[in-house]
Amino acid sequence: MDRLGGEAGSLDFAALNTLLLVHRLGSFTAAAEHLGVNQSGVSYTISKLRRCFHDPLFVREAGRQVPTRRCEALLAQAGQMLDMLDLMAQPEVFDPAGSDLSVTIACNYYERILLIPRIVSALRKEAPNLSIRVINALGDGHLRLLNHDADLLVGPLGRTDSGFHSRRIHSEEYACLMDPSHPDAGRALTVEEYLTLNHLLIDYGVSWKSAYLHELEAAGHKLRPALIVPSPAGLRELLAGSSLVATVPRRLGERIAADLVMGPSPFKGRFEISAVWTARTHRSAMHRWLRELVLESCSE
Incomplete structure (x- = not known):
């Protein structure tokens, strides 16, 4: 017996992939560019899906296509189906x-x-x-x-x-990196001594905070950096000849230290x-x- 009729019978994996792309990229235009097709093609596919599932699927808010609750449920199921198809297409052996x-x-x-x-x-x-x-x-x-x-x-x-x-x-933990002329270079610091240093903070942005900062803040402290940079790139040049101290993962510090000195941090931030x-x-x-x-x- 044919279980799929009407619009449902015309659905394919490409349509479900388009649904996932619109959700992931937040717009019909971006999805069309990703697929290398005209925006009208994406609009047609979403219209077909709307008729099939009797739901608007996306509503426009703040310049983005936001999924409805029904669409969110469909996205999870579509993702599982596409993952299964991808797995079926994988060869059993790999050379x-x-x-x-x-x-x-x-x-x-x-x-x-x-x-x-x-x-x-x-x-x-x-x-x-x-x-x-x-x-x-x-x-x-x-x-x-x-x-x-x-x-x-x-x-x-x-x-x-x-x-x-x-x-x-x-496993990894954090350590302090500073110029060898620094009076505290290589020395085990108390929490109070550490907090008074001129810190160079590596701020990766809102999506990530270093583990030692979580540990420091959980202990009720707040770091007041003298310098904030977005990446460890150029760290050696910034620390050389300065009074700054950077708290970095130990293995990374060992790799970039060269003429710098590394010592223990009171906040290990193990990860x-x-x-x-x-x-x-x-x-x-x-x-x-x-x-x-x-x-x-x-x-x-």
């Missing part, structure tokens, strides 16, 4: 030496300096024709995975949501660096190979 596929890894400055060179070297050795892309994660790495922008996240996930798989790479992925790629032969190679290349 890295003969592959010309592409992989995208989301990470931040820390991983780009300490881990990505090792990962890329290992990938290029086993799969010389593989195309590798590295994108920023910041505090939205989990969204990069959920939106299919990345195949793998390397870094601190910082979330407890269900639906993610992860494997620990290593885990992990490889993180979702159910969409969990059983894929290629992605299993990718994860194992990443973990092996990053092992200490």
Whole structure:
């Protein structure tokens, strides 16, 4: 018996993918540009979906297409269906030496300096024709995975949501980095001494706050930085010959320290660096190979 009739019978995976894109990008125009089609094509697809599901699906608010409650439920189901289709299309075995596929890894400055060179070297050795892309994660790495922008996240996930798989790479903690002429260089500091220093704060933006700051604020303290920068890039040059102190992940400090001195921080802010992925790629032969190679290349 034909269970699908009317508009429902004409639905396909491409229409569901368009629904997800409009939600993710917030506009018909952006979705059309992403798909390489005219906006009228996206509008036609959404109109067909509206008739099928008897719901407006999106309403315009503050310049964005905002999903209705009915649409939110459909988005979750559509995502599961497309993930299942993607999994069905994956080959049961993967030959890295003969592959010309592409992989995208989301990470931040820390991983780009300490881990990505090792990962890329290992990938290029086993799969010389593989195309590798590295994108920023910041505090939205989990969204990069959920939106299919990345195949793998390397870094601190910082979330407890269900639906993610992860494997620990290593543990990390924060330390103080300063010029060797600084009177407190390399010395173990009390909390009071630490708070009175001229701090160089790395502020990654609203989507991410360093773990040592969470620990410091949880203890009832507030850091008053003398200098705020958006990235650890150029940190060595900023600290050299100055009275500034930067609190950075220990391994990163060891890599960039050179002629600087590193000492313990009273706020360790311990955290885990992990490889993180979702159910969409969990059983894929290629992605299993990718994860194992990443973990092996990053092992200490």
